Amino acid sequence: MLRESATFDRATIAEIHRAAQTGIYDIRGAGAKRRLPHFDDLLFLGASVSRYPLEGYRERCDTDVVLGDRFASEPLHLKIPVTIAGMSFGALSAPAKEALGRGASALGTSTTTGDGGMTPEERLHSETLIYQLLPSRYGMNPDDLRRADAIEVVIGQGAKPGGGGMLLGQKISDRVAEMRDLPPGIDQRSACRHPDWTGPDDLEIKIEELREITDWRKPIFVKIGASRTYYDVALAVKAGADVVVLDGMQGGTAASQEVFIEHVGIPILAAIPHAVESLQELGMHRKVQLIVSGGIRSGADVAKALALGADACSIGVAAIHALGDNSPEYAEEYEQLGTAAGFYDDWHEGRDPAGISTQDDELAARLDPELGGRRLANYLRAMVLEAQTLARACGKSHVRNLEPEDLVALTIEAAAMARVPLAGTSWIPGR
Amino acid sequence: MATVLGIEEIDLATTTRRELNARLHQATGGRWRILHPNGGHAVAVGLNAPLDVDIEGHVGYYCAGMNQHATVRVHGNAGVGVAENLMSGTVVVDGHASQSAGATGRGGLLAIKGDASARTGISMKGIDIVVRGSIGHMGAFMAQKGALLVCGDAGEALGDSIYEARLYVRGAVESLGADCVEKEVRDEHRAEIAALLDRAGIADVPAAEFRRYGSARRLYHFHVDNAY
Numbered sequence: 001m002l003r004e005s006a007t008f009d010r011a012t013i014a015e016i017h018r019a020a021q022t023g024i025y026d027i028r029g030a031g032a033k034r035r036l037p038h039f040d041d042l043l044f045l046g047a048s049v050s051r052y053p054l055e056g057y058r059e060r061c062d063t064d065v066v067l068g069d070r071f072a073s074e075p076l077h078l079k080i081p082v083t084i085a086g087m088s089f090g091a092l093s094a095p096a097k098e099a100l101g102r103g104a105s106a107l108g109t110s111t112t113t114g115d116g117g118m119t120p121e122e123r124l125h126s127e128t129l130i131y132q133l134l135p136s137r138y139g140m141n142p143d144d145l146r147r148a149d150a151i152e153v154v155i156g157q158g159a160k161p162g163g164g165g166m167l168l169g170q171k172i173s174d175r176v177a178e179m180r181d182l183p184p185g186i187d188q189r190s191a192c193r194h195p196d197w198t199g200p201d202d203l204e205i206k207i208e209e210l211r212e213i214t215d216w217r218k219p220i221f222v223k224i225g226a227s228r229t230y231y232d233v234a235l236a237v238k239a240g241a242d243v244v245v246l247d248g249m250q251g252g253t254a255a256s257q258e259v260f261i262e263h264v265g266i267p268i269l270a271a272i273p274h275a276v277e278s279l280q281e282l283g284m285h286r287k288v289q290l291i292v293s294g295g296i297r298s299g300a301d302v303a304k305a306l307a308l309g310a311d312a313c314s315i316g317v318a319a320i321h322a323l324g325d326n327s328p329e330y331a332e333e334y335e336q337l338g339t340a341a342g343f344y345d346d347w348h349e350g351r352d353p354a355g356i357s358t359q360d361d362e363l364a365a366r367l368d369p370e371l372g373g374r375r376l377a378n379y380l381r382a383m384v385l386e387a388q389t390l391a392r393a394c395g396k397s398h399v400r401n402l403e404p405e406d407l408v409a410l411t412i413e414a415a416a417m418a419r420v421p422l423a424g425t426s427w428i429p430g431r
Numbered sequence: 432m433a434t435v436l437g438i439e440e441i442d443l444a445t446t447t448r449r450e451l452n453a454r455l456h457q458a459t460g461g462r463w464r465i466l467h468p469n470g471g472h473a474v475a476v477g478l479n480a481p482l483d484v485d486i487e488g489h490v491g492y493y494c495a496g497m498n499q500h501a502t503v504r505v506h507g508n509a510g511v512g513v514a515e516n517l518m519s520g521t522v523v524v525d526g527h528a529s530q531s532a533g534a535t536g537r538g539g540l541l542a543i544k545g546d547a548s549a550r551t552g553i554s555m556k557g558i559d560i561v562v563r564g565s566i567g568h569m570g571a572f573m574a575q576k577g578a579l580l581v582c583g584d585a586g587e588a589l590g591d592s593i594y595e596a597r598l599y600v601r602g603a604v605e606s607l608g609a610d611c612v613e614k615e616v617r618d619e620h621r622a623e624i625a626a627l628l629d630r631a632g633i634a635d636v637p638a639a640e641f642r643r644y645g646s647a648r649r650l651y652h653f654h655v656d657n658a659y
Contacts, residue, residue, distance in 0.1 A: 024653065137535040137554060140516055142477050142497040169652060181537065181556040181575045183595060186651040191573060195553040196493070196512035196531040205472045209493040212452045213477030 015258075026258040027166070029347025029357065031159055031250045031295065031317055036267045038250070038295055039304040041414030042407050043423060046393045054392035061388040062398040065312050067289045068150055068219020068242035071211065075219055075242070076128055076150055078312070079108030080384050081399060082302055084376075085247075085293050085316035086132045086152065086223070088114030090167050090176040091254030091347070092320075093364035094121050095372065096356045099323050101126035102369060103376025107384070112152060112314075115165050115190055117179045118144040125369070130221065133210070135164065136190035138180040142213055150243075151210055152221035153203070155194075155232075158251030158268070158294040160260040161225030165190030168255060171350040173359040200235040207240045221245050226271035226294065227264075233278040237288050245314065246275050248294025252317035254357060255348030268294035268305070270417040276309030285309065299386020306387070307402035308418060322379035323372040324354045435464075442466040448473060458482055468494075470510065475503050478520070495522045498539065514541045517558050521630075530567065533560045536577065542631040549586070552579045555596055561631035571598055572608065580627045582636050590644050598644040599624050601636065610650045616643045 004010065018026060047053035054061060069075035084104045089097050091114065098121040104111040110128035117139015123129055131148030133140060145151060156162065167176075167188045177184040197206045207220050222236040223245035236244050248268025253261065272292055279285035292305050293314035302313045326334075328341045330353035337344070337351060347357035355366035391399045394406045408423040409415035415422040416429035432454075433440045439458075441451050444467040451465065455478055463484045468474050472491035475484050478501040486494070489507035499518045508526035517536035524532075527545035534550065536558025546564035550572055557576040565583030572588070574596030584602035591608020597620070598611075607613070625638040 137516060137556070140535060141518060141537065142479065142499060142516075145477075145497070183651070186594075187653050189573075189592070191554065195550065195572075196515045196534040202492070202511070205492045209473040209476050209496050212448065212473045213497055215453060215456060216449070 027168075027255055027348055028258055028261070028345045029252065029254050029256075030261075030345040031252040032262050034262055036250060036295075037269050037411065037413045037417055038267060039269060039301045041269070041410045042304050042418060042420065043410060044303070044307075044390055044394055044406055045408060047395045052395050054395060054397060056389060056392055059392060060397055061392050063384055063388065065289070065400065067291070067312065068221070070219075070242045070288055071240065072150075072217060072219040072242055074149075074217045076110060078110060078128065080380065081306060081312040081387075082107075082296075082380055082383055083109050083130075083291065083312055083314045084111035084319050085251075085314040086112035086114045086130070086154065087254070087316055087320075088116035088167075089119045089122070089179070090114070090116040090171060090359070091357060093355055093358050093367065094119060094175075095364050095367040095369040096320075096323060097122040098125050098369035099367065099372030099376060100319060101129070102373025103319070103322070103380065104128070106373065106377035107380045109380070110149065113148075115154075116167075116176065117141075118147070119179075121369075123147060125373075132223075134190065135192060135194045136180075137195065138182075138190070145210070145214055145218070148218060150219040150221055151214070152223050152245065153207065153210075153241075154223045155203075155236075156223065156225030156227070156247070157253065158225045158247030158249050158265055159253035160256045161227040161265045162192060163256065163260050163264070164192035165253075166255050166348070168348050168350070171348070171359045176359060200239050203235075204239040211240075219243060221291070223247060225249075225251075226266045226268060229266070229271040229274035230278045233275045233290075234282060237279065237282055237284050241288060243289045243291060244275065244279075245291045245293065246271055246310075247314075248292070250295030251293055252320070267417070268292055268296075269414060272305060272308040272310060273417070273419045279309075286311065299383040299388075300390060302383055303387040303390040303399065303402055304407065306399055307406050308404060311400065318379070319376055320356055322376045323356055323367065324375065325352065325356045327354055330354055438462040438464050440464045440466060443468050443471060443474070452476060455482060455484070468507070472510070475501075478503070481520075489526070498522060508545070509543075513543075514539075514558075517541060527564070528562075532562075533558050536560070538577075540630055546583065551581075552577075552596070555579065559627060559630070561627050561633065563631070563633060565602065568605070569608070571596055571611075574598070578623060578627060580624060580631075580641070582633065590646075592650060593644075593646045595646060597623070599627075599641040600644065601641045604642075604644070607644065610647050611644055612647045614643045614645045616641065 067076040105127035112130040130150045134154045169185045219242040221243040222241040226248045249265035289311040291312045292310040296313045333353035352358040407420040465486045468488045470491045476496040482501040484503045491510040493512045495503040496515045502521045504523045509524045509528045512531045514522040515534045517539040519539045521540045524543045528547040530548040531550045533541040535554045537556045544563045547566045549567035551566040552571045555574045568586035575594040578597045580599040585604045587605040588608035590611030
C-alpha cells in the first residue's frame with residue numbers, strides 16, 4: 001500500500017526537488033494556499049421567532065457606504081461595499097486595468113491603482129479611482145494625486161507584511177519601464193519601507209503633506225497587512241487616516257516568495273476583530289472606516305466581514321478570476337505552461353493565456369476590456385445580491401447593520417478568532 | 432499677509448499653513464516671501480506654477496514637496512524629505528538638510544549649500560541634487576535616474592542597490608553599497624559635473640576633482656549561482 005507522508009507530502013517533496021535544482025526560493029502569484037480559518041467557518045443564524053426577517057426580494061436593503069468623511073472635504077460615496085484592491089499596471093495588462101475600472105464603475109464602486117502609477121486608461125474608465133502611495137513611489141506625481149478620488153498610503157500587503165515587491169524583467173516592457181523610471185527588462189524591486197518617513201509620528205506628518213498638496217479634499221486611506229493589527233490600526237488612526245484598509249494573509253500578490261505568502265501575517269478572520277476593537281476603544285469605529293480584504297470570494301464573505309464590523313470589503317484575486325483568469329477556455333495553454341486551469345499562479349512570468357497578468361501585447365489583446373468589465377460587473381452584482389439576501393434574512397435593512405450577534409462559528413479556532421460563539425453553544429473561547 | 436515692493440509676504444506667525452499653501456496653489460506666478468516658518472512641516476508643498484518663493488528661516492519635514500515649476504529658496508535649515516518627489520523647478524537650501532533630501536525626485540534641481548544627512552537622494556528618479564558639503568550614510572539608495580553631486584564626503588553604503596543614477600563625489604567615500612562601483616570619469620561626465628556646479632551656483636570647486644560612481648548592474652537579474 002502506498003502511504004503518503006503527512007509531513008513530506010508530494011507538494012513538499014516537489015518543492016525540495018525544485019529548491020535543490022535551482023538554489024533559489026519559489027516565486028509565484030496569488031495568495032496563501034494553505035487551509036486557514038476563514039469566513040467558511042462562520043454561519044449566519046438567520047431570523048426566526050426571536051428575530052424578524054425582511055422579505056427576501058422586495059424589502060429595501062441598502063448597500064451604500066461613505067468612505068473618508070473624517071477629514072476630507074470630498075469623501076467617497078460608493079453604492080456597494082465591495083471595492084477593487086490595488087493591482088499595478090505592470091503586474092496586470094492595460095486591458096485588465098481598464099476592465100477593472102469598467103466593472104467597478106458599472107456598480108458605482110472604486111478601483112485602485114497599484115505599484116506603478118496611474119494609467120490614462122484606468123483613470124478614464126474608473127469613476128472612482130484610489131491612487132496608491134507606495135514605498136517605491138513608482139510613477140508618483142502630484143498631478144495624479146490631484147486627479148485621484150482618494151489616496152491610499154500603502155504600508156503593507158496581506159500576502160507579505162514587512163516585505164517589498166518585485167516585478168520580473170519579462171514584464172518590464174518599455175511602457176512599464178518608462179512609467180517607473182527604470183531600464184526595460186530588468187528584475188525590478190520595490191522597497192519595503194517608505195523612503196521619507198519611518199514610524200507613526202512621521203506618517204502623521206506625511207499624511208498632512210498629502211492633504212496640503214491636495215487641499216484637504218481627498219480621503220487618505222492607510223493600508224496595512226494583517227499582523228499586529230490592534231496596534232497598527234490604532235497608530236494609523238492616530239496618524240490621521242480617514243480609512244484603514246486591512247489585508248489578510250489570503251490577499252493576493254502578483255509576485256512574491258512562496259515562503260512569505262504562506263508564512264507571514266494572519267488570516268483576515270483573525271484580524272478583523274482586532275481592528276474593530278482598536279477602533280471602538282478609540283471611539284472611532286464607523287468614523288474611520290474599515291475596509292477588509294484577503295480571500296473575499298462571495299456575498300457571504302462580504303456579509304460576514306461586515307457583520308464583524310468592517311464597513312466595506314475589497315477584492316483582488318477574485319476580481320482577476322472574474323475577468324477570466326484560470327478559465328477552462330485556455331486549458332491547453334495552461335497545460336503547455338506546466339499547470340492547469342484552476343491552478344495557474346505564475347502571474348510573475350508574464351505568460352498569462354488570459355491576457356491579464358502579462359505585458360505581452362498579443363496575450364494582452366486577448367482580454368476585451370468591455371467584456372471583462374461586464375464579467376466583473378456581473379460578479380459584483382451577484383456578490384451584492386448574496387450579501388443583501390443574507391442581511392434580509394437577519395432582519396437588516398442595510399448590510400452594514402449586520403453584527404457579530406448574527407454569527408456563530410463552526411470551529412473553536414474560528415470562534416476564538418472571530419469572537420462569536422461556537423455553534424450550538426454560548427461559548428466564545430477566551431471570554 | 433501683505434505686499435511689499437511687489438513681493439507677497441506671508442507671515443506664518445499669523446497665518447496658518449493651510450492658508451499659505453492654498454494661496455500658493457491658487458497663484459500663477461510672482462514673488463513670495465514666507466516669514467517665521469519656525470520649523471513647520473509641509474511648507475510650500477504641491478506648488479504648480481512658476482512662483483519665486485523665499486522662506487526666511489528653518490523648515491520642518493517635506494518643504495517644497497512635489498514641487499512643479501516653482502523656485503523655492505530656504506534661508507535656513509530643512510527637515511526630513513526636503514523637495515521630496517520634486518518634479519521640476521529648483522529648491523535651494525542655504526543651510527543643512529536632514530535625511531531623505533530629494534527622496535524619489537523625478538526632475539528639477541535640489542541644491543543644498545550645507546551638509547545633507549542620511550539617505551540623500553533615496554529612490555531618486557530623475558532629480559539632480561547638488562550638495563556643497565557632505566552627505567550621510569545610504570546616499571542614493573536604490574537611486575534610479577538623475578545625478579547626485581557631493582562636493583564633500585559621502586557616508587557608508589553610497590549608492591546601495593543603485594540603478595542608473597549618476598553619482599559624483601569630490602571627497603572621501605566611506606564605503607560603497609551593494610552593486611555600486613567606481614567608474615571612469617569621461618568628458619561627458621566632466622561636462623555634466625560642470626553644468627551641475629553651475630546650476631547650483633558653485634564657482635569655486637573644480638569639476639576635475641570628482642570621482643564617478645554608478646551601478647555594476649549585477650543586481651539587475653536574480654542570479655542563481657548554483658543552478659544546474
